[in-house]
Amino acid sequence: MNAHLQPTGSAYFISPETAAVENHTLSVLVDNEPGVLARVIGLFSGRGYNIESLTVSETEHEAHLSRITIVTRGTPLVLEQIKAQLERIVPVHRVLDLTVRARQLGQERPIEREVALVKVVSTGEMRAETLRLADAFHAKVVDATVEHFIFEITGKSSKIDQFVSIMKPLGLNEVCRTGIAAMNRGAQGM
Numbered sequence: 297m298n299a300h301l302q303p304t305g306s307a308y309f310i311s312p313e314t315a316a317v318e319n320h321t322l323s324v325l326v327d328n329e330p331g332v333l334a335r336v337i338g339l340f341s342g343r344g345y346n347i348e349s350l351t352v353s354e355t356e357h358e359a360h361l362s363r364i365t366i367v368t369r370g371t372p373l374v375l376e377q378i379k380a381q382l383e384r385i386v387p388v389h390r391v392l393d394l395t396v397r398a399r400q401l402g403q404e405r406p407i408e409r410e411v412a413l414v415k416v417v418s419t420g421e422m423r424a425e426t427l428r429l430a431d432a433f434h435a436k437v438v439d440a441t442v443e444h445f446i447f448e449i450t451g452k453s454s455k456i457d458q459f460v461s462i463m464k465p466l467g468l469n470e471v472c473r474t475g476i477a478a479m480n481r482g483a484q485g486m
Contacts, residue, residue, distance in 0.1 A: 315371035319348060320395040321406055321478045322379065323486055327387035328354045328362040335385055336364060345370065345378055349410075349453075351475040361389065363486070365478050390486060397480050408478040412456045417444045418467035426466045433459045444469070 326332045333352055340347050349367035354360075368378060375393065382391045394406035414435070418426050419442075430437070430447050433455065439446035449459055453476060460471055479486070 315373065317369060317371055318395075319367055319369050320375050320393055321408060321476065322366045322368065322382070323392045323394050323478065324364040324366065324382055324388060325355075325390040325392075325486060326362050326364060326385075327389070328360045329387060332362070332385075332387045333364065335387070336366075336382065339381055339385065340366075340368070340378075343377075343381070345374070349475040351477055365476055367476050392486055394478050394480055401480060401482060403481060406478045406480045408452060408476050409450055410453050410456055410476050411448065411450050411474045412460070413438070413470075413472045414447045414449060414460060414463060414468070415444060415470040416447070416463050416467045417469045419443060422466050426463070429462055429466070430459075433462075435459060 324336065326336070337347070337350075339345075345368055347366055347368055350364070352362055352364045355363040368375070370378065379391050379393060382388055398404065398406045416426050423445075426445060427437075430445070430449075433449060434451075435447040435449040437445055438448045447459075449456055456473065460468065
């Protein structure tokens, strides 16, 4: 067997090389209690699955439920294994593959948004250009001095990637991103 094809303990080697690897967004409804997030993360790390994005927040205060949104990457077989293993964790109430559900609804992807804070240090002409480009991206100034701006930008991850890329030559200093929040279109809930 070639060295570059030998299994590494990662679940990505389980399915045939011909299966398409794609990103999927999973929504996981869990009890809001200590240790639940660690158990979910442990499932991913223990099996060699990668997490591209992770967000979690309490969504139903009275019921003490939180929603974890995970963007992960894998073949259809690996993604099915991830969902099945998540469903076996005791405090997990429901696992929904938002990407699959969107396709069932005739849509390409679920609604996905991310928030980022972007700090740019600039002076003179660069400062005016920074503001002009930020306005074109609908980024909001949330802090400013004579030597820096902090912008808040919301949108698809690709929009934020593009904004960060454009700000690099203008004095990009720091970026903080929330990770993806997602849900499907239509009236049906999770």
